[in-house]
Amino acid sequence: MKKNEIIKIIESIFPKEYREPWDNSGLIIDLDKEDIKKIYLSVDLLYDDIKELDDVDMVITHHPLIFKGIKEIDMNASSKLIKHMIKNDIIYYSAHTSFDVQSSGFYKFYKDNLKLSNTDFAIKVNDDMGYGVVGDIKDVSLKDLGYIIKDINNAKYIQVYKNNNRNSRLMILNGSGRDFVENAIEERPDTVITSDLGYHDIQALRNAKINLIMQDHNSSESAFVNIIEDILKKHTNGIEIVKISLLSLIM
Secondary structure, eight states: OBHHHHHHHHHHHSOGGGSOTTOOOEEEEOOSOOBOOEEEEESSOOGGGGGGGTTOSEEEESSOSOOSOOOOOOSSHHHHHHHHHHHTTOEEEEOSHHHHTSIIIIIHHHHHHTTOEEEEOSEESSSSOEESEEEEOOSOOHHHHHHHHHHHHTOSOEEEEOOSSOOSEEEEEEEEOGGGHHHHHHHOOSEEEEEOOOHHHHHHHHHTTOEEEEEOHHHHTTHHHHHHHHHHHHHOSSOEEEEOOGGGGOO
16 A cells, blocks of 8 residues: 555544644655555554564654654664664654544543543543543442553553542543643542653642542553554555554563
């Protein structure tokens, strides 16, 4: 299949024009290669997995390897990966915030897996787009919900902070929730599920009597791999997909 056809499929669902101004979603390394037979899928592109790239034609990740401006190509891990992809004629695409803001991404994943009702975006961009999800859940204790989150995301760890006796209204913020603690306090869900909070963020939720389930950042977004795989399998034929799960990164 042609690379432009694959990109068109992804961007028909996760248009890159909706990425944040500071983000680098989209085609990052473009080369003359047109035919794509094998795709590598992962949340991140890590140097430890460089051998997995030897015979792939295209890499698709959630987090972009090239995020800020690069002033030099040296011997660090990112530079080695860039050189390896160019040398081996590998196309590289990232769907980061362009993926995050669409309802068919993490919003749908958490809504479906937790059987949430009365849902909306946790942080709205507009009526049709936003970050995370808020919704109601039935008959699940805080402790059991922690195990469910750990299971559906293959999380490395789960931290549970019980600050009240309710667990009906959830706010789920995939990735880092640090910038949205005040939004959570204003929204007043029973429980917040997120990652990357600092000490004072945790204390702020405690003082607001909001429960917290915290997982590692990558695990909170591990569903990206399965979501993109399902889309590619539905709309393409004959493409081999190498899917790197987070379990392979746990030592």
